[in-house]
Amino acid sequence: MTVKRPLPRVLDPLPGESLPGLLLRVAFRLGLSPDRVAELCRLREMGGAIPHFYLRYLPGPQATALSCSAGLTAAEANNLTLRPFAHGFPALTGSKWDLIRTGGSATSNWGVTVSSRYCPDCLRGDGSPVQNAFGGAWQASWHLPVVFACLRHRRFLEHLCPTCERLVNGTVRAQPSLIKNSRLIGLHPAQCRNTLTLGRGSGKRVCGARLDEHPGSGARDLSAEDLQRLLSLQERIIARLTPTDPPRVGDPMSISFFPDLISTAHLIKLTWPMGETYIPSQELAMLVEEHAALVVAMVQARRAGDTGANLNSVRAVPDDAAQCGALLLAADTLLGDRELVALRPRIRALAGEAFRTSPNHADKILRQEENSDTLVRASYHRLYGDVGGRRQRTAPPDPRFQIEEIPAYLPRDWYESHIASIIPDLLSLGRRATRLLRRAVSIRLAQLATGGTWHASAEFLGIPASGALHTLRVLTRELGESQLRSVFEDAVGEIAVKHGRAVGRVDYARRRRSLAKWRLPTDDWHALRDGLPKLGRGRTSTDPRVGSIFLWSEVTQGEHLHSPTLREHREAGEDTTLLALAAGRCYSTDLHDSRLRLVQRLRIYAGLLAEACDQQTGLRVSVDEVAALEGVRPAGGSTEAGC
Incomplete structure (x- = not known):
């Protein structure tokens, strides 16, 4: 793609500035509309919108055209997008780079928000002549749901225009554009671009409020201690968003920090107020309550038979930055150091309630591929109940493997790698221990695949009912409620996770x-x-x-x-x-x-x-x-x- 002439009087990007922010500042300086500037930069076709997915990344031809038109280096052009955060924030790379998902599931999985949060103090600029004239930077990171505070000004980000009280650059008819009302000329980069209806027969006008001239909600009347808790969390999150080193395979705090944090936040919303115990103050709990109460009400309405109750909000991002920060703080506190033994009782209490009240959503939340092995294993339900409880069910099925892919007798290498260490504590069983454990693990894996009963799972595997019952009785007696039982459960969880991620699994049922x-x-x-x-x-x-x-x-x-x-x-x-x-x-x-x-x-x-x-x-x-x-x-x- 060739560009005939560059833009006159271009501006250098400000540190952390987003693509829409630069387009707004250049348009204001040139007296053009952002739409026209985008057209000159070859970022849109004639008559079309500026694609919102350009916020995530610029395809090669568009990146080249923007660089040539605006006098940018390739790195400067790409740094206007969210691409620099992709290595640290898996939700960005987990969603497709297209328009529809940007306004739909990309938001539900916390990948990106269409509207932008903002800091009024940042938009006012730093006092330099350029920023006094054209405003400060609209930060690209403000489009990430996990960014809820400005560390420089020690305050929450805003999400609403203080005048029209609507989202800034929100979706229009579910078709998000990179810039709202992008054909308007003369608006300052910090002005609200929302359209207001004046009343019957009176037409419409643009809000036009200066977002940088209002103080906003600031610290939301939180105590200094609570504000510091949230700012400290935000500081750790920012460090994770821009890691200095590439993620290390096998390091859950590196690979799965954000997936675990987001999944746990969803779980807290779904089971509210069970997670209130992980929030350090009543004021922060009230912030979570403001968002979670709507989710719980929808879930209860759906369970009561109201088919019109929209459950999309179960996984939606809280627009309000303070609510979002308080929710993430609760999730981070619940996860703690993410050590399995300590995490298991905390997660299972919430997971059990989530599976009871909304099994489909609980399953989507806790069985995501991006979640760490530790979180997945911690959410597994215990195996044993009443020996005679043939109708007892376990957790809902794990969709990562099918029951047809479970062998009826645990293969020896699986056994040696994960189960054999239990044998010294089961010496009373003699040579039977190996046989019973290999049989038991296969039945348990079949349970995890279907959510079915012990006896139904054994029957599918071709194990006689008498053999299944004998195995359950002996292991219940031998393992009881001891630490050995937890060891067994952990081993089964390890096998389930490993098997679920294996390639080319065998259809043993066939x-x-x-x-x-x-x-x-x-x-x-x-x-x-x-x-x-x-x-x-x-x-x-x-x-x-x-x-x-x-x-x-x-x-x-x-x-x-x-x-x-x-x-x-x-x-x-x-x-x-x-x-x-x-x-x-x-x-x-x-x-x-x-x-x-x-x-x-x-x-x-x-x-x-x-x-x-x-x-x-x-x-x-x-x-x-x-x-x-x-x-x-x-x-x-x-x-x-x-x-």
Whole structure:
């Protein structure tokens, strides 16, 4: 894009100045409308509005055109947008850069506000000739919902024009423009551009009030101590918005500081007045009450059957800066140092109430991908209730993974990484501890995926009701209300978060359906055993059903005792003890020679069978391909982290 001539008598951007602020000052100096200045800078098409998303970032051609027209460097042009805050404030990068979302969900997720808060003292300028003539800077950061105070002047930002008492540069018919009434000429950059209706037949006029000539609400009559609390929070927030170093992966205070803060603020609103205990003074609590009371009223109306109750305000940003600051202070206090053990009881008290009163909104708030693992785990409900409480429900489902993606028997590598440390405290269970814990975690993950009962989740996984009830009873007895129970819950939470963020999850339910009637062909069983001496000649040692059981367990990651083969023969009244023992020996840790070779072949076969299930290409596996792969694939374990 080429620009024929630059603007005459341009102005240098002021520190922190926003794009609309610069356009207003240049337009006032040149005696043009902001609309015409934007057109000369190639920021709008003929007859169109100035796109509001230019506040967030300037596409390459527009950034180049603005630089050439206004005599700016590329860095100066980009610094007029919110782009410098993108690394520190994930809500900006989490929303698409388009017009519709700018006025909709971008606001609900606290990414940006269409209207601008402002500091009257800043708009008056610093006393220099340029700022005396054209005003101070409209700061880009004033469009960020988490910026509620001016640290320089130690006061809250304003959000309303003191004369017309309307939002400054608010949305018009849900179509936000970068500058309201941008075609008007002669307005000072600090004048209100809202349109006023004068009455029937009297037409309209622009408000025109000078925003820099009114003192505003200032400190909102708060005590010096409360004001200092809020200014200290604002100072920490500003430091997070403009980090000197890039975010460190794994550092929740760096990566998830703002997502956790905003989600917790939503939770406090939704459950008000439960969160009042985290507000240090009655005056600050009253500020939160002014905003949260409207949210609670809407939620209660919707629960009472009023389908017209608009729940958009549940996640909306408080326009009032003092209310916003008090709400963020409550959220920051609740989060504390964000240590899991201390945070859990605080978050769960509010999360339980939120899920009870407004489960859909609670789920959206607490299950956002941007939230830290700590916040997600802290909001999980406890597993155990009454052993006989078959109808008891847990928290609403976690949408990040489906129940179909849960294996019925926790894979061994998951177990070793997250659960095995519990074993020393469950020695009274002996060898049963591993089996019961792997079964229990899978059922628990299924509960988290659906919000269903323990027994319904076990049934979906193909675990018999008797086995599910026995597992629940034993673990309830062994874990009780001890610290060990919290350790177990934490481990399940870690697995849930890790599994929910994994790529390429397996549909284990499909595999179970595919193999429900499948049995290992006898010819394949003999071919797999071919050339392996000393495998034993007993009835169970040569029984192809052993191969069917093992392969089903490997492919579905299910407990071999619950395989269709064993279940079928048990239901027929047969004694399956020896058959189950023979299949179980395949998982022995001291296999060697021919038995080890056979298990290695079976695991290669299982990998090919799993691919066939996933691709739905038929369940026939070539034993010749198994033989070809035997020397290629590493020995010692299934690629599925077998059972």
